[in-house]
Amino acid sequence: MKGTTAFNSARFGEMCKMKGTTALDSARCGEMSKMKGTNALDFARRGEMSTMKGTTAFDFARRGEMNTMKGTNASDSARCSEMNTMKGTNALDFAR
16 A cells, blocks of 8 residues: 555555555554555554654553564653664663
């Protein structure tokens, strides 16, 4: 799905890649492997992500497990879950 509004797009079914979409209701149901350039407001509340690049880490790492986080704001990113590598992040709450 490219260039679509993900308001009702991810409530049913399974998606592998979503590019350039609004992630308001995109991560509530189903499983995503890669989401690039999306707004992470309701992004990581459900499901499992392998890579997230260029996203806003507002509710990023509260649930789930991430392998790599690149170019994200680490405000709430290191409070829960386990991270292997974090590159180019803001170390506000990084080392708690």
